[in-house]
Amino acid sequence: MKRQDFNRIDAKRRNVVDHRKKQFADPTYKEAQYPHRLNFYATPPTADITLEQFEQWAIDRLRILAELEACSFRNKTLSETALHMKPLLDKYMPLDANSSSSTQLVAQRQKDHYSHFILRLAFSSTEDLRRRFSRVETMLFRLRLSADDMRERAAFVQGLNLDWDPVPEDELRQFAAELAAVSFGYGKKAQQARDEETWCKVDWGRVPDLVESRRVFLRAGKAYVPFREQQSMVVAEFTTRLERALELTARALPRLDEDDRLTPILNHLSKNFVAPDSNYSGGSTAVEGAEITARNMDNLVQHFPMCMSSMHRILRRDAKLKHFGRLQYSLFLKGIGLSLEECLLFWRQGFSKLTDDEFNKEYRYNVRHVYGDVGGDSNRRGGGYSPYSCQKILTEHPPGPGETHGCPYRHFNMENLTSLLQSSGISDRAVLQGVKEDKDNQKFHMACNRVFEHVHKTELKRARDDGVLTASQLETIVHPNEYFKRSYLLKHMGKQQSGGDVKMDG
Amino acid sequence: MANAPPTTILDEGVASDEPVGSPEIKVKEVSEVKLEDIFAGVDSDEDDDEEFPGRPERVDRDQSNSPGSPREVGSSVKASDPALMRSFYQRLFPWRYLFQWLNHSPTPTDDFKHREFAFTLRNDAYLRYQAFASSDLLRKDVLRLMPSRFEIGPVYSANPRDRKMFQGSAAFRPLSKELCFDIDLTDYDDVRTCCGKANICNKCWQFITMAIKVVDVALRDDFGFKHILWVYSGRRGAHAWVCDKKARTMDDLKRRVIAGYLEVVRGGAQSGKKVNLRRPLHPHLTRSLDILKAHFQDDVLEAQDPWRSPEQSEKLLQLLPDKELIESLRKKWDSSPERASTSKWADIDAVAKASTSKNFDSKALLDAKQDIVLEYTYPRLDIEVSKKLNHLLKSPFVVHPGTGRVCVPIDTRSLEDFDPLGVPTVQSLIREIDAWTEDSDKQSQQDWEKTSLKPYIDCFRSFVMTLMKDERDVRVKREHDEDQPDSLEF
Numbered sequence: 001m002k003r004q005d006f007n008r009i010d011a012k013r014r015n016v017v018d019h020r021k022k023q024f025a026d027p028t029y030k031e032a033q034y035p036h037r038l039n040f041y042a043t044p045p046t047a048d049i050t051l052e053q054f055e056q057w058a059i060d061r062l063r064i065l066a067e068l069e070a071c072s073f074r075n076k077t078l079s080e081t082a083l084h085m086k087p088l089l090d091k092y093m094p095l096d097a098n099s100s101s102s103t104q105l106v107a108q109r110q111k112d113h114y115s116h117f118i119l120r121l122a123f124s125s126t127e128d129l130r131r132r133f134s135r136v137e138t139m140l141f142r143l144r145l146s147a148d149d150m151r152e153r154a155a156f157v158q159g160l161n162l163d164w165d166p167v168p169e170d171e172l173r174q175f176a177a178e179l180a181a182v183s184f185g186y187g188k189k190a191q192q193a194r195d196e197e198t199w200c201k202v203d204w205g206r207v208p209d210l211v212e213s214r215r216v217f218l219r220a221g222k223a224y225v226p227f228r229e230q231q232s233m234v235v236a237e238f239t240t241r242l243e244r245a246l247e248l249t250a251r252a253l254p255r256l257d258e259d260d261r262l263t264p265i266l267n268h269l270s271k272n273f274v275a276p277d278s279n280y281s282g283g284s285t286a287v288e289g290a291e292i293t294a295r296n297m298d299n300l301v302q303h304f305p306m307c308m309s310s311m312h313r314i315l316r317r318d319a320k321l322k323h324f325g326r327l328q329y330s331l332f333l334k335g336i337g338l339s340l341e342e343c344l345l346f347w348r349q350g351f352s353k354l355t356d357d358e359f360n361k362e363y364r365y366n367v368r369h370v371y372g373d374v375g376g377d378s379n380r381r382g383g384g385y386s387p388y389s390c391q392k393i394l395t396e397h398p399p400g401p402g403e404t405h406g407c408p409y410r411h412f413n414m415e416n417l418t419s420l421l422q423s424s425g426i427s428d429r430a431v432l433q434g435v436k437e438d439k440d441n442q443k444f445h446m447a448c449n450r451v452f453e454h455v456h457k458t459e460l461k462r463a464r465d466d467g468v469l470t471a472s473q474l475e476t477i478v479h480p481n482e483y484f485k486r487s488y489l490l491k492h493m494g495k496q497q498s499g500g501d502v503k504m505d506g
Numbered sequence: 507m508a509n510a511p512p513t514t515i516l517d518e519g520v521a522s523d524e525p526v527g528s529p530e531i532k533v534k535e536v537s538e539v540k541l542e543d544i545f546a547g548v549d550s551d552e553d554d555d556e557e558f559p560g561r562p563e564r565v566d567r568d569q570s571n572s573p574g575s576p577r578e579v580g581s582s583v584k585a586s587d588p589a590l591m592r593s594f595y596q597r598l599f600p601w602r603y604l605f606q607w608l609n610h611s612p613t614p615t616d617d618f619k620h621r622e623f624a625f626t627l628r629n630d631a632y633l634r635y636q637a638f639a640s641s642d643l644l645r646k647d648v649l650r651l652m653p654s655r656f657e658i659g660p661v662y663s664a665n666p667r668d669r670k671m672f673q674g675s676a677a678f679r680p681l682s683k684e685l686c687f688d689i690d691l692t693d694y695d696d697v698r699t700c701c702g703k704a705n706i707c708n709k710c711w712q713f714i715t716m717a718i719k720v721v722d723v724a725l726r727d728d729f730g731f732k733h734i735l736w737v738y739s740g741r742r743g744a745h746a747w748v749c750d751k752k753a754r755t756m757d758d759l760k761r762r763v764i765a766g767y768l769e770v771v772r773g774g775a776q777s778g779k780k781v782n783l784r785r786p787l788h789p790h791l792t793r794s795l796d797i798l799k800a801h802f803q804d805d806v807l808e809a810q811d812p813w814r815s816p817e818q819s820e821k822l823l824q825l826l827p828d829k830e831l832i833e834s835l836r837k838k839w840d841s842s843p844e845r846a847s848t849s850k851w852a853d854i855d856a857v858a859k860a861s862t863s864k865n866f867d868s869k870a871l872l873d874a875k876q877d878i879v880l881e882y883t884y885p886r887l888d889i890e891v892s893k894k895l896n897h898l899l900k901s902p903f904v905v906h907p908g909t910g911r912v913c914v915p916i917d918t919r920s921l922e923d924f925d926p927l928g929v930p931t932v933q934s935l936i937r938e939i940d941a942w943t944e945d946s947d948k949q950s951q952q953d954w955e956k957t958s959l960k961p962y963i964d965c966f967r968s969f970v971m972t973l974m975k976d977e978r979d980v981r982v983k984r985e986h987d988e989d990q991p992d993s994l995e996f
Contacts, residue, residue, distance in 0.1 A: 127676070178789040204729065205760050212766035214788040221730030221752070310776075361630055399774025401693050401886060406774060413778030415824075420776075 034109035036156040037097050038144055040238060041245070045114050054118060055265050060092040061115035062269060065136040072139065082143055097149050121256070122269040124249040129270060134246060138239045145231060157234055164200040164233075167224060172199065175224070178217045183226055198227050207233050290488055292337045294346035300336075303487035305448055305480045306408045307393060308332050310420055314404050319352045324397050325405040326363070328388055330370045335387035335481035340371040389479045390445050409435070409444040421451065428454060449476050452483060459490040468493070585910025585932050588628070588652055594912075594932045595648055597939065597953040599903055600963045605641030607749070607970045608658070610977040614640050617682075622659030622666045624898050625651055634659075634898075635666040654907040657898040659683065661754075680896040682754040685731075685761060688891040688899070689717045690743035696775075697882050699810050704908075706742045711926050712805035714744050717885035720794045721746065722918055724768060728790060729753075733973045735966075736916040738926055740906025744916060745899055749973055751980070758895050765892040770794075770884045779825050781877040781884070795876060798883040803848075806882050813847045816840065822850065825878050827870045831858055902966065905932050914962040915969065930958045 032045055049057075067088055071081040089095075095112055096102040116137070123133035145153065172179070179199065204223040209232050210216045217224040225233065256263060292300070298316075301309050311329050315321045321329065326347070333343055344367055348359055368374045372384030379385075390407065399406040408417055414436060421432060431454045438447035453460060477483050583590055609618035623644065625633040633651075638644040648656065660683035664672060672678035691698070691706055691713060698710045718736055725731045725748060733749040756764075770791070773780045783791060806812060813819040819839050823832045834857050839845055845853075858871055891897050904913050910931035916924050930938075938957040954963050 181786045181789055181792065204763075205756075208759055208763040212763040214767055214790065217789055218728035218767075219730075220727070398772070399777070400889070401771060401774070401780065402695060403774045404776065408776070411774050412776040416776040416778060 032110070032113065034106060034113070036159065037095055037109070037148060037152060038141070038156050039109070039113055039116070040160065040241060041113065041116050041120075042241070044117050045110075047110075049114060051261060051265075053114075054262070057111050057115040058118040058122065058265070058269055060111075061119055064088060064093050064140065065119070065133075068136050068139045068143075069132070072136075078142070078146065081139075082147065085143060095144065098152055099149060118266075119269065120246065120249055121253070121262075122266040124246045124253055125270065130243070130246045130250065134239060134242045137242060138235060141238050142231075142235050145234060157230060160234070160237070162233070162237060164202055164225075164230075167199040167201050175217060175219070178219075179224060182215060182217045182224075199224050200227065201225075202233065206236055208236060289492070290337070292339075292342070294338070294342045294349060297333075297338075297346055300484075300488075303484050303491065304332075305477075305483040306420065306424070306451065307406065308480055308484075309424065310408055311404055315350045319350065321350070322403045322405070323366075324399070324403060326366065327370065328393065328405045330367055331385055331387040332480050332484075334371060334384070336484050340368065340373055343367055343371070387479070387481050390448070391478065393480070394444055407444055407448075409439055409447040410442075414439065426451060426454060445476060445478055448483070452477060452487070456487060456490050459493060463490060463493060583933055585905060586628075586654060586907045590932050590936060591652055591654075591905060592649060593936055593939075594905060595645070595652075598935055598957065598959055599645075599648075600954065600966060601641045601645045603963065603967050603970050604901065604903065605644070606974060607966075610974060611981075612974075617661055620662045620665055620681075622662060622896075622898070623901075624657045624659060625653035626655050626657075627651060627653050635669055637666045655904045656901055658901045659898040660896050683895055683897075685746075685748035685753040685756060685764065686891050686897065686899045687721060687746040687748075688739070688743065688888040689714055689721075689745075689885055690739070690888055692742065693886040693888065697806070697810070697812060699812055704742055706926060708925065708927065709805070709809045711924075712801065712809065713883070714926075715921055715924070716798055716801045716805070716883055717887075718744060718746075718916065718918065718921060719797050720885050721768060721887070723793065723797070724790055725764075728767075729764065733969070733976070734918075735902070735969055736918055737902045738911070738914050738916055738924070738929060739900065740904070740911050740913045741909050742926075745913075747899075747902075751977065756895075758893060761895065762893045765887065765889045768885070768887060769889060770880055771886050779877065779881070781881040783873075783877060783880070785873060787876070791880070794884060795879065798879060802879045802883050807848045807851055811847045812882065813850050814844060816843060819850060822878070825874060825881070826854070827874050828858075828866060830861060831866075831871070834861065903963075912959065912962075914959070915966050917965050930962075935959055 123129040201222045435447045623636040660680035700709045731750045735747040737745045771780045813822045911929045935957045942956040
């Protein structure tokens with residue numbers, strides 16, 4: 001017998017709350033209100049805008065995002081980035097606080113809201129685009145959050161309804177010492193602030209950056225976060241929600257295929273968001289006329305930047321080099337035009353203490369992999385990895401104990417760096433002092449360029465006088481292979497001139 | 507009966523006419539008893555097909571001894587000897603517990619079936635993306651290929667052998683893997699004086715001992731993990747496998763965060779002072795320092811004597827802050843060369859006290875001294891292993907082909923007693939089996955119980971059992987929870 005419950009709503013008439021079903025439901029018009037300057041972009045816009053607005057707003061936002069990404073590539077700090085971005089933001093995406101009596105408030109916020117969702121459409125198609133988009137959007141959000149008015153920020157966060165547990169009184173007493181230790185570093189008022197501080201307890205996974213840098217107290221998987229640090233929690237929450245939303249957008253995207261008004265605009269947008277990546281194709285840095293062989297390497301070292309020549313020296317001294325060092329150096333050698341055969345020969349001779357068998361077993365494969373001679377399909381088709389830029393060397397894989405790769409200007413301490421420079425014949429006091437200042441200011445590539453200019457000062461002067469240098473060749477060097485190329489060409493300027501024309505194109 | 511899935515038993519428990527509320531407890535009891543029965547049954551099964559009669563013994567063909575028969579094992583036999591390895595994997599390797607460890611349940615689940623294994627073959631070919639439906643199939647393949655070692659990777663969203671079917675699509679991606687740590691003594695080469703490269707002795711093993719203490723307590727107290735298995739890596743290091751469900755399902759970001767939280771010694775060969783910490787010290791560091799202080803006195807200053815020669819003590823001087831202090835120490839030590847590190851360490855405070863310079867910063871000196879203790883004792887982790895969800899790591903109980911030692915678990919309760927040089931080798935184990943005389947009143951003992959591998963396998967087994975019990979409890983609870991809304995429907 002079938003039991004009946006008359007209180008139940010018939011299955012067909014039940015209100016659909018499953019978000020998977022809701023996702024494809026037709027959007028109903030909903031008036032958007034913008035009580036806060038900041039936005040978590042939870043609800044998509046539903047009002048009509050013109051195609052011109054659609055395109056213009058997207059382009060304006062894209063400009064901001066591209067610039068933000070460039071800032072991160074240049075390793076700028078948050079405050080530097082804020083300073084750099086301010087005029088651009090004011091021009092393309094102004095966003096005023098509630099307290100300002102701007103009449104443009106709603107229009108500004110609407111533009112912010114819509115442009116975000118347009119770009120979300122444009123950048124959800126591939127994994128790579130999604131990742132980059134969420135990264136730069138997070139940067140933008142963080143920038144705005146930190147610039148926000150204190151009171152408005154508090155109101156905004158309050159409205160988010162994030163579930164944070166307050167820490168009970170007895171735990172506060174129990175861990176007083178530990179909590180004091182993590183909140184100490186906030187200036188002189190620490191003592192006073194600590195007593196008034198309110199703490200909350202969240203899963204440690206919600207505040208990854210605080211945990212990674214050991215700025216919170218951890219116990220049994222919970223992080224004890226002072227309310228001051230809520231900023232990073234809000235940012236983390238923003239990122240996770242955005243990433244989830246982007247996945248959903250990606251799944252809904254095929255439904256746009258039929259639309260011949262928006263699709264071309266969107267495609268165009270995403271194509272213009274290609275990374276100003278350090279994609280240094282192997283051939284373009286090779287120098288004509290140079291004898292790039294394993295045999296000649298010891299002569300060419302004089303044209304290498306410090307990061308490479310110091311590794312070369314270590315290789316010659318120890319007859320070995322650790323993995324990331326080999327990787328960084330091999331890629332550089334590939335970039336200057338050393339062929340795979342010569343490169344294998346170079347490493348074989350470099351690792352002079354090994355037997356042929358050991359070398360073939362342990363190292364041969366890696367060198368071939370770098371050149372794209374072996375490995376997966378994409379590696380082979382792409383011709384292996386591209387040589388590391390300064391950006392990559394400075395930020396990825398900092399050297400650990402016993403490792404010698406990286407950038408000497410960043411990863412050496414001042415004494416070791418000085419002795420390295422002096423042993424390379426750079427003893428000019430002004431230069432060393434300049435390098436020290438650059439290093440202290442974290443302008444590592446400036447230090448490198450300073451050394452370059454010092455080493456090549458006579459040639460540079462002559463080249464300038466003769467006017468053979470184009471503007472692009474006076475720009476700051478941001479790639480080790482560019483360093484080599486310029487150095488080699490400058491030193492061989494005279495010889496090539498006698499041959500007829502000067503090869504100095506960028 | 508032996509292979510009856512436990513779910514049926516659980517169902518019985520739920521279906522029993524007990525009043526609401528008690529079934530959950532009841533289920534636990536029932537299933538516990540039954541599970542043991544099941545295991546006992548599997549035992550006897552395994553004994554039966556010990557020899558794999560139909561399999562061609564390719565590798566052994568050129569050996570004069572017939573395969574499987576007891577061999578005279580002299581100390582001259584190399585650990586990588588195929589016949590020796592074969593006997594080990596056939597008779598001693600704890601396949602069942604390995605399976606249960608990775609599977610988290612007695613019957614094969616996707617946790618095991620979609621788990622990647624990678625074999626390093628004898629010709630150094632590397633075979634990735636192997637997967638097996640059961641522990642028996644894994645065992646058969648290991649015996650067929652006789653890899654010099656095999657590694658364990660993540661659980662994928664589909665069978666790793668079918669990965670080509672999902673070319674480039676997100677449908678094939680790693681889902682979970684234990685959080686792993688790798689500590690290797692080669693990373694300590696600039697602070698250990700007793701050995702170098704691949705060699706170890708009991709003196710420098712202390713570095714691993716202290717590393718395990720520090721990392722273990724941080725993972726347990728700070729991150730709340732419970733199931734942490736420490737394994738000797740066979741030569742000069744140790745691995746940690748954090749097996750809690752929460753740890754296994756972490757993404758790369760969270761793994762990187764934990765690695766970053768634990769990493770203190772930073773910088774390359776040229777970067778000078780490698781520990782530069784913010785003050786006041788984070789609670790984790792205060793606790794670590796407390797653990798490490800004693801080790802620093804005994805195992806570093808006394809045992810390693812790292813600053814005896816003038817060149818070595820120069821290294822110490824570079825880590826100190828005050829220029830004047832450095833000068834007077836240098837003078838003092840130059841006059842008495844070969845002064846022991848313990849005395850030199852004590853000299854620092856003595857000289858500092860004697861110097862009555864007005865603007866001497868004793869706080870800075872204390873901080874520097876703490877940094878030095880950490881630089882010489884704090885765990886040096888191979889971070890890359892921990893950061894990635896899809897990193898592979900050598901399986902426990904595999905034989906290290908170079909040393910012949912078995913990668914046995916390290917019991918953290920008796921951590922100090924662990925002797926890496928006393929770990930059983932394949933050769934010694936096979937000898938032990940051969941020397942075993944059958945006890946008539948004890949019946950059908952497993953081969954490993956006759957050897958010195960027994961305590962290690964016992965340790966592993968109890969680890970796996972607690973892990974499985976925890977997983978099962980969660981599962982039962984969830985099933986129970988899911989029942990609730992259904993019952994409202996009627």
